[in-house]
Amino acid sequence: MATKKKTTAPAPPSCSVCQGSGEVSHTVHVGRNRRAVGQQAGLCLNCLGTGEAPTD
Structure with missing residues (x-):
C-alpha cells in the first residue's frame, strides 16, 4: 500500500x-508640555x- 505525500501550504x-506580533508600542504623553512617560502596547x-502581511 502506497502512502500519500503530505503537502503543506507555505x-x-x-x-x-x-x-x-500583531502589536506595536506607542509613546504615552502627559501634561501641558506633553512629556513622554512611557510606552503602551496597541493594535497594529x-x-x-493578525501578524500576517496584508494582501492587495
Missing part, C-alpha cells in the same frame, strides 16, 4: 510593521492584529 509572510493598524 507560511504567509509576516507583517513588516509589527514583525508578526497595518495587519489589524
Whole structure:
C-alpha cells in the first residue's frame, strides 16, 4: 500500500510593521508640555492584529 505525500501550504509572510506580533508600542504623553512617560502596547493598524502581511 502506497502512502500519500503530505503537502503543506507555505507560511504567509509576516507583517513588516509589527514583525508578526500583531502589536506595536506607542509613546504615552502627559501634561501641558506633553512629556513622554512611557510606552503602551496597541493594535497594529497595518495587519489589524493578525501578524500576517496584508494582501492587495
